[in-house]
Amino acid sequence: MRGDRGNRFTSIYAMEKVRVGLYGINGHQIHNQMKDHRKAYVTAICAIGKDKLPQELLDESIKFYSDFDSFISDPDIDVVSICAPKRIDQKDMAIKAMRAGKHVYSEKPCAYTEKDLDEILSVSKKTGKLFHEMAGSAFDEPFISITELIRNGTIGEVVQVFAQKSYPYKTSSGRPQDDSTDGGLIRWIAVHAVRFVEHTTGLKIKDVYAMETRHANPVKGGDLKMAANFMFSLENGAVGSIVSNYLNQNRFPTWGNEHLRIWGTKGFVETTDGLTKTRLVTEDHDGPVEIKHTSIDYFDFFIEEILHGTPMPLTLEDELHPLRVVIRAQEKALEVE
Numbered sequence: 001m002r003g004d005r006g007n008r009f010t011s012i013y014a015m016e017k018v019r020v021g022l023y024g025i026n027g028h029q030i031h032n033q034m035k036d037h038r039k040a041y042v043t044a045i046c047a048i049g050k051d052k053l054p055q056e057l058l059d060e061s062i063k064f065y066s067d068f069d070s071f072i073s074d075p076d077i078d079v080v081s082i083c084a085p086k087r088i089d090q091k092d093m094a095i096k097a098m099r100a101g102k103h104v105y106s107e108k109p110c111a112y113t114e115k116d117l118d119e120i121l122s123v124s125k126k127t128g129k130l131f132h133e134m135a136g137s138a139f140d141e142p143f144i145s146i147t148e149l150i151r152n153g154t155i156g157e158v159v160q161v162f163a164q165k166s167y168p169y170k171t172s173s174g175r176p177q178d179d180s181t182d183g184g185l186i187r188w189i190a191v192h193a194v195r196f197v198e199h200t201t202g203l204k205i206k207d208v209y210a211m212e213t214r215h216a217n218p219v220k221g222g223d224l225k226m227a228a229n230f231m232f233s234l235e236n237g238a239v240g241s242i243v244s245n246y247l248n249q250n251r252f253p254t255w256g257n258e259h260l261r262i263w264g265t266k267g268f269v270e271t272t273d274g275l276t277k278t279r280l281v282t283e284d285h286d287g288p289v290e291i292k293h294t295s296i297d298y299f300d301f302f303i304e305e306i307l308h309g310t311p312m313p314l315t316l317e318d319e320l321h322p323l324r325v326v327i328r329a330q331e332k333a334l335e336v337e
Contacts, residue, residue, distance in 0.1 A: 136298025138199035156266030161240035
């Protein structure tokens with residue numbers, strides 16, 4: 001995507017702010033970020049109840065729509081942020097929005113198959129409309145500083161990786177028992193851990209295998225997978241594993257219990273306990289990682305791309321490769337009873 005911009009941004013360079021339409025709230029919708037955003041503002045909303053919105057967005061100028069087709073026909077929308085009530089619908093919605101002349105920012109998974117993902121990218125290229133997933137998992141600290149350490153060779157060549165993404169089972173509305181609502185444990189949750197691995201090391205996962213289980217699902221006869229394990233290889237010959245589950249306890253200090261540990265030929269670096277602790281160990285050093293940067297919201301990168309054609313920090317291929325990995329893992333997953 002970085003090499004084929006041509007003049008696709010020429011008509012929007014003069015924009016001062018991006019006009020955003022919000023669709024749905026099933027996931028990480030950006031409504032709270034839009035309260036005082038410097039370079040974007042909300043002009044239209046669909047499939048979100050007013051009681052779910054911050055008061056700052058309940059402006060008389062914002063238009064509310066009852067159906068998606070009318071919503072994407074609004075000429076006062078530049079980019080549509082999609083968090084659909086049924087995640088499985090997002091591929092068709094993204095394509096429809098781009099064909100209607102809108103850029104698209106999509107909750108994950110934006111597609112359930114590689115064929116559908118490739119169709120999204122093909123339509124983006126044909127229409128000249130930008131598409132991105134909400135893929136900023138590794139752009140929070142301490143990941144930014146860990147990435148810097150890995151890329152500058154502090155721990156040497158990457159040899160083995162372990163990553164974890166764990167959430168509580170209990171939520172205000174409960175976990176959906178079907179994959180069509182949120183994508184399921186592997187595509188919806190484990191994708192974060194895959195991003196931790198790929199976007200910090202700069203290495204793509206080559207081969208992946210997975211196992212998952214419904215064991216301990218509180219809903220009798222329910223289809224929700226409670227835990228999943230991955231085993232994988234990286235393109236440089238390194239190996240790794242990922243665990244993902246709905247077993248984090250609500251008393252744990254952070255909602256998500258994330259871990260990332262990367263072993264190299266000169267040492268290892270890690271962040272543990274919901275990203276609250278870090279450690280760097282080399283031949284002559286043992287201590288916490290020096291946090292040098294400020295976390296960056298991925299949506300802000302997208303806004304800069306829309307306004308100025310500024311390249312995203314990841315190529316679109318690198319951004320979406322973790323989704324390809326979890327799609328392949330889901331297809332290969334062996335269910336354990």
